[in-house]
Amino acid sequence: MMSQTNNNKEAYDIYIGGLGITPSHHMTREVEEVIRRSKEVFYLSNSYGCKEYLETLCPKVTDLYNLSYKEGSERLDAYNTMSATVINAALNNSPVSFVLYGHPSVFCYPPRQILQAAQLLGLKVKVLPGISSMDCIFSELNLDPGLHGLQMYEATDLLLRQRPLQSDVPCLIWQVGTVESVLYSKASNKPERFSRILNHLLKYYPSDHKIGAIFVSTYPLAPTKKIVFRLDEIESQYQYLHQGVTLYIPPTGIRPIVDEDLLEEIESVVHLRKLTNSPFE
Amino acid sequence: MTRSDINEVLNRVLNDYDFYNQLLTQPEKALENYILTKQEHEILMKQDDSIYSLLRDKELPVTEEDPPPTVVVVIVVVAITALLANLADEAPPVSPRIRELGEEIKTLHGNERYERILNMLDEMNGKPTENNDQ
Numbered sequence: 001m002m003s004q005t006n007n008n009k010e011a012y013d014i015y016i017g018g019l020g021i022t023p024s025h026h027m028t029r030e031v032e033e034v035i036r037r038s039k040e041v042f043y044l045s046n047s048y049g050c051k052e053y054l055e056t057l058c059p060k061v062t063d064l065y066n067l068s069y070k071e072g073s074e075r076l077d078a079y080n081t082m083s084a085t086v087i088n089a090a091l092n093n094s095p096v097s098f099v100l101y102g103h104p105s106v107f108c109y110p111p112r113q114i115l116q117a118a119q120l121l122g123l124k125v126k127v128l129p130g131i132s133s134m135d136c137i138f139s140e141l142n143l144d145p146g147l148h149g150l151q152m153y154e155a156t157d158l159l160l161r162q163r164p165l166q167s168d169v170p171c172l173i174w175q176v177g178t179v180e181s182v183l184y185s186k187a188s189n190k191p192e193r194f195s196r197i198l199n200h201l202l203k204y205y206p207s208d209h210k211i212g213a214i215f216v217s218t219y220p221l222a223p224t225k226k227i228v229f230r231l232d233e234i235e236s237q238y239q240y241l242h243q244g245v246t247l248y249i250p251p252t253g254i255r256p257i258v259d260e261d262l263l264e265e266i267e268s269v270v271h272l273r274k275l276t277n278s279p280f281e
Numbered sequence: 282m283t284r285s286d287i288n289e290v291l292n293r294v295l296n297d298y299d300f301y302n303q304l305l306t307q308p309e310k311a312l313e314n315y316i317l318t319k320q321e322h323e324i325l326m327k328q329d330d331s332i333y334s335l336l337r338d339k340e341l342p343v344t345e346e347d348p349p350p351t352v353v354v355v356i357v358v359v360a361i362t363a364l365l366a367n368l369a370d371e372a373p374p375v376s377p378r379i380r381e382l383g384e385e386i387k388t389l390h391g392n393e394r395y396e397r398i399l400n401m402l403d404e405m406n407g408k409p410t411e412n413n414d415q
Contacts, residue, residue: 024295048336049295076406084398091386091394113402120375120383120401220294220301221325222332 010037013094013123014086016111018103018130019045021216024053026131031099032057034128038097042086045101047218058097075184076109083113090123103132107154107174133246134172136216140224141248143170148251155179155247159196165204168255173197173247176213189242191235198234205252207232212248213240286315287335290325304328379404 015034020026023045035041040060043050054061064085068078086098098104104111104127111127118125134152137143143150152172153163156179165171177189179197205211208230215225229237231249241247257263265271272278290312294301303311308326317325324331382401386394400410 022295025298049292052292053295080399080402080406083402084395087398088395113405116405117383117398117401120380121386219291219332219336221304221328222336223329225330 010095011124012126013090013096014114014118014125015095015097015128016104016114016125017097017099017128018132019043019047019050019099019101020131021047021102021133021136021218022220023047023050023101025220028128028130031128031130034095034126035097035099038095039093040089041097041099042082042089043099044082045099047101054099064098069184071185073184075182078184079110079113082110083117086110086114087117087121087123090118091121094123100130103130103135105129106132106134133174133216136224137172137214137246137248140214140216140226141212143248145170148254155197156182159200162200165201165249167204167252170251171247171249173249175243176247177241177243177245189238191238194235194238194241198232201231201234201249205231205249209252210250212250213237213245214248215242215245284316285318285321287317287321290315290317291335376404378409 012034015031015038017031017034018028019031020028035054035057038058040062041054041058042062042064043054044064046065051061051063062085064082067085068081070078082098086096089096098111098114100108100111102108115125115127117123138145149169150172151166151169152174154174155176157163158173159179176194176197179193210228211231211234212226212228217224225240227237227240234241269278294304300311304325305328308328312322312325321335324335379401382397382404386397386401389397403410
């Protein structure tokens with residue numbers, strides 16, 4: 001609990017916070033605190049027990065998911081509904097919180113809309129980080145981007161721009177289960193949904209390259225689901241590749257070191273002295 | 282219908298880390314004071330994917346081994362999708378129409394204000410509204 005003062009004026013009108021993937025376990029103390037200070041909290045998460053947990057922190061809790069999404073509608077319409085609801089509430093009776101699954105700045109459009117609109121409306125907004133799927137994937141796959149780097153793309157964007165991939169760098173492809181459409185739908189996928197992305201990936205990886213699909217657990221007792229299959233089997237995995245799944249493509253090999261001179265220098269005290277005011281003798 | 286404490290157990294997992302830890306290490310002991318159906322008890326003991334069948338919000342990962350075709354997978358995806366890429370990292374310059382809407386919104390209340398906020402967001406998304414007289 002942060003220190004209490006008698007100052008009732010809040011520094012911000014809207015707090016936008018990340019709930020993490022398992023809200024009650026991942027939520028930061030800072031996000032919890034701003035929810036406690038809010039007149040109303042709007043949330044976007046289907047994690048079990050999320051609403052009940054938020055209700056222990058704030059008396060007025062509103063689910064934006066059911067309010068915003070309609071089958072077959074453009075996702076942008078849903079985002080507009082979410083953003084307008086939060087902004088309207090903040091103009092009525094601030095501060096309010098808008099808390100979302102994962103990290104609010106990662107693969108998430110409404111916070112960007114709210115930030116932009118708030119500037120014009122004189123509303124002050126604070127964005128607070130949360131644990132994202134990416135953070136969980138780092139833990140689950142023991143993936144350290146410090147070793148060989150990391151490339152990651154949103155699946156549809158990858159295809160639209162025909163982005164090139166580096167086969168020697170670990171790769172994450174987000175939202176593969178919703179690839180090729182921006183329309184919201186709960187319908188299950190067909191194998192054909194993954195044909196185009198397969199063709200794109202085959203430009204950079206061999207057909208028998210083993211890739212993984214991961215669905216990060218959203219409930220503490222549930223295991224994270226990971227499956228491994230050959231790249232050319234991706235279409236046959238259609239039933240598993242739902243909208244919560246991320247593709248992981250391990251590198252096909254390690255890029256060799258090219259700059260041998262630098263390799264020698266990185267352990268050299270003399271070299272460090274050239275770069276810094278280091279006291280090393 | 283037999284009373285079941287399953288919701289209490291599932292919620293306690295979220296809010297009591299000691300209980301969660303005990304379920305992982307001594308599940309029989311953790312559950313001894315709860316009334317559960319045989320199926321619920323088995324699922325809690327297994328601690329595998331079947332736990333999703335107990336979760337109210339149907340967060341079900343669909344698998345090859347367990348392919349319920351009608352299952353509703355509800356994962357919140359609020360993505361910056363590729364077709365929104367024109368709403369690039371750098372916010373576009375604010376048009377006079379958007380500024381005008383911003384000033385108007387400050388003077389309004391209730392549903393009228395909400396509708397104008399939606400208009401402003403549409404303008405920001407590059408979708409001119411019908412009130413656009415520019």
